[in-house]
Amino acid sequence: EVSEEVEKLSELKSAEAVVMGTIAVVGVEYDAQYQEGMTDRLKEMIEARVQAVDKSIVTVHVKDSESDYQKLREKLSNQDVAFEQLQTQVLNLAGNDQDTTVG
Secondary structure (H helix, E strand, C coil): CHHHHHHCCCCEEEEEEEEECCEEEEEEEECCCCCCCCCHHHHHHHHHHHHHHCCCCCEEEEECCHHHHHHHHHHHHCCCCCHHHHHHHHHHHHCCCCEEECC
8 A cells, every 4th residue: 555655656667665563664666757866855755655544654764776676576575484584674674874754
C-alpha cells in the first residue's frame, strides 16, 4: 500500500517499501524525465505519502541508489528469508544520511 502511494509521484518510475512498526524503508527509482535526484522537496513528498497511508510511521528511510533499490526488491521477493532475517537486512540497508524522522 505504501509503495503504491509513493509511486503516484510523477518524479518516480517505481517504489518499493517495507514497513516495520514505526519505521518505513522506501526504495525509489526515478522517472526518466526527472533529472534532479533526491531533493528536500521530494523527500518531504515521499514522507507525506507514507504518512497518508500509515500515521504511526515516525521514521522514513529513503533509498535512491540503483543498487539499494535492487537490494530492497531482492529482499522483498526472497520467500526463503525468515522475517527476522528480512528485518535485520532491511534495517542494515536503511542506515544512511537520507533518514528522516517525521513529525
